Amino acid sequence: MELPTELEHLKITVPQTPDINAPDQAVSTMRQPIMQVMDLNVHYGSNHALKSIHVEIPEKQATAFIGPSGCGKTTLLRCLNRMNDLIDTVSITGSVKIHGRDIYSASTDVIDLRRRVGMIFQKWNPFPKSIYENVAYGLRIAGVHNRYRLDEVVEKSLRRAALWDEVKDNLHKSAMDLSGGQQQRLCIARALAVEPEVLLMDEPCSALDPISTAKIEELIHELKETFTIVIVTHNMQQAARVSDYTAFFYLGELVEFGVTSKIFTAPEKRQTEDYITGRFG
Amino acid sequence: MKTAEKSIARRKMFDALFAIIGFLALLVGLITLLALLVDLALEGAGRISWQFFTSYPSRFASQAGILSAWVGTTLVMLVTAATAVPLGVAAGVYLEEYASRNWLTALIEINIANLAGVPSIVYGLMALGLFVYQFRLGQSILTAGLTLALLILPIVIVATRESIRAVPGSIREAAYALGATKWQTVKDHVLPYSTGGILTGVIIALSRAIGETAPLITIGALTFIAFLPGAPVKSEFPFVSFEWLMSPFTVMPIQMFNWVSRPQREFHFNAAAAGLVLMAMTLAMNGLAIYIRYRFRKRIKW
Numbered sequence: 001m002e003l004p005t006e007l008e009h010l011k012i013t014v015p016q017t018p019d020i021n022a023p024d025q026a027v028s029t030m031r032q033p034i035m036q037v038m039d040l041n042v043h044y045g046s047n048h049a050l051k052s053i054h055v056e057i058p059e060k061q062a063t064a065f066i067g068p069s070g071c072g073k074t075t076l077l078r079c080l081n082r083m084n085d086l087i088d089t090v091s092i093t094g095s096v097k098i099h100g101r102d103i104y105s106a107s108t109d110v111i112d113l114r115r116r117v118g119m120i121f122q123k124w125n126p127f128p129k130s131i132y133e134n135v136a137y138g139l140r141i142a143g144v145h146n147r148y149r150l151d152e153v154v155e156k157s158l159r160r161a162a163l164w165d166e167v168k169d170n171l172h173k174s175a176m177d178l179s180g181g182q183q184q185r186l187c188i189a190r191a192l193a194v195e196p197e198v199l200l201m202d203e204p205c206s207a208l209d210p211i212s213t214a215k216i217e218e219l220i221h222e223l224k225e226t227f228t229i230v231i232v233t234h235n236m237q238q239a240a241r242v243s244d245y246t247a248f249f250y251l252g253e254l255v256e257f258g259v260t261s262k263i264f265t266a267p268e269k270r271q272t273e274d275y276i277t278g279r280f281g
Numbered sequence: 282m283k284t285a286e287k288s289i290a291r292r293k294m295f296d297a298l299f300a301i302i303g304f305l306a307l308l309v310g311l312i313t314l315l316a317l318l319v320d321l322a323l324e325g326a327g328r329i330s331w332q333f334f335t336s337y338p339s340r341f342a343s344q345a346g347i348l349s350a351w352v353g354t355t356l357v358m359l360v361t362a363a364t365a366v367p368l369g370v371a372a373g374v375y376l377e378e379y380a381s382r383n384w385l386t387a388l389i390e391i392n393i394a395n396l397a398g399v400p401s402i403v404y405g406l407m408a409l410g411l412f413v414y415q416f417r418l419g420q421s422i423l424t425a426g427l428t429l430a431l432l433i434l435p436i437v438i439v440a441t442r443e444s445i446r447a448v449p450g451s452i453r454e455a456a457y458a459l460g461a462t463k464w465q466t467v468k469d470h471v472l473p474y475s476t477g478g479i480l481t482g483v484i485i486a487l488s489r490a491i492g493e494t495a496p497l498i499t500i501g502a503l504t505f506i507a508f509l510p511g512a513p514v515k516s517e518f519p520f521v522s523f524e525w526l527m528s529p530f531t532v533m534p535i536q537m538f539n540w541v542s543r544p545q546r547e548f549h550f551n552a553a554a555a556g557l558v559l560m561a562m563t564l565a566m567n568g569l570a571i572y573i574r575y576r577f578r579k580r581i582k583w
Contacts, residue, residue, distance in 0.1 A: 083458060115460030125451040127470060138459040194459060
């Protein structure tokens with residue numbers, strides 16, 4: 001796809017990718033989906049927020065949800081670990097399957113689901129306790145009280161979140177004394193401590209400075225070798241940097257889903273092209 | 282330009298005027314309180330002594346003391362707190378965290394607010410019929426404690442709800458997203474962070490209860506008793522006794538009222554002295570509330 005000259009500066013450069021001119025190859029390199037969303041409809045009262053969403057999230061890859069404000073990407077993210085259940089006026093139909101089992105069936109253990117599918121929020125929300133207690137909390141509520149086990153997992157999680165070296169001498173200081181970027185990484189460590197399979201990230205860097213953002217993006221590259229990551233982001237360049245697959249949403253509908261490089265260089269739909277070139281958004 | 286300047290000058294004048302009016306209103310309250318304290322102190326300060334605290338009431342004003350009264354007040358407050366706090370906090374937590382928002386919950390909420398406005402003597406009448414006669418608890422400390430607990434229950438519930446509402450939703454979401462049950466979220470996060478506000482509300486409620494006279498007279502508090510309730514600790518098995526719960530009693534406001542009603546002038550000095558002690562107890566409780574709130578606010582920074 002050739003861009004008109006006046007829009008050349010909007011062209012986004014992406015890292016090396018599978019051959020985009022062989023669509024069959026792109027599909028067959030997609031790993032097994034860990035999550036399958038089928039015909040999902042979400043209403044907030046009378047507002048139809050998500051319309052018949054069908055999407056598959058591949059395992060151990062980073063998938064980005066992009067789209068303008070109000071398009072439903074955060075709503076969809078919150079459906080994946082049933083956090084929308086906490087809202088009074090919401091009604092959800094359709095199914096979300098993880099490893100083939102529908103999480104909206106009556107027999108699902110929501111508590112276990114939320115441990116297996118962790119979430120990082122847009123505004124970091126560590127508990128007003130010590131750094132150690134923040135990371136250990138997920139284990140404590142799961143019944144782990146052995147001091148050595150807790151110490152071990154706290155260190156492992158903080159290392160995985162690239163925070164260990166900065167806080168290892170101050171584990172018992174309050175988490176609220178850390179900087180914004182550190183608090184967000186603490187929230188990541190806290191989510192990792194319970195060994196989830198999937199990490200949902202809702203615009204984790206939108207309130208952070210570029211250096212902290214870069215640290216977290218680097219983290220995502222490391223984490224996706226072990227965990228499946230789904231990241232909602234307003235920042236298209238960030239989606240291009242960190243994700244392997246991208247889903248573009250508009251007004252509650254999934255417009256296009258595909259390999260990130262293809263979406264950003266040769267999108268199939270006109271709307272996708274308009275959004276990524278900045279004609280609206 | 283001239284009119285703009287005049288308008289600004291006028292607005293500034295109103296600003297200063299309002300500040301002055303506010304200050305005068307504050308002074309009215311402060312001066313009233315000071316006048317009350319000074320009046321009590323002038324009349325009663327002379328009677329404050331160790332003998333005053335450790336003597337029973339007596340026909341002779343100079344020998345009369347408030348021993349049975351302050352012990353009675355303390356024990357009744359103990360029962361009141363032990364009853365009202367668990368009930369009030371649990372009710373507040375239920376209403377705020379567990380109850381669904383439907384018409385029934387709204388009805389309950391309105392009625393709890395109404396209960397706070399019911400005159401205290403009505404609580405006394407209810408307690409007389411229910412606790413004294415129906416449950417046969419008699420005219421005892423237990424009855425008094427339960428009555429006052431019901432009286433301050435709405436205050437505790439409202440204070441609990443307000444404190445719980447102040448806990449940010451983001452903390453709850455963080456706990457749920459880790460796989461916490463609702464009870465774990467309440468126990469580990471919501472309650473600890475709202476304890477400061479809840480305690481403040483409890484102490485303010487107890488400060489109100491400490492001065493309640495009408496319901497206690499109705500349920501039969503005595504005005505002249507020359508003995509103390511049984512000791513809670515005994516020297517033989519089972520070492521702990523609850524006899525004191527069923528004992529007759531008196532409280533500070535009633536003792537004061539009794540002394541003030543007598544014609545002899547000396548008893549009025551006694552009443553003033555007792556009033557000073559009661560004021561001191563109330564101010565101490567309020568001071569404790571402020572201190573606790575300060576300490577909890579320092580520990581928890583959002």
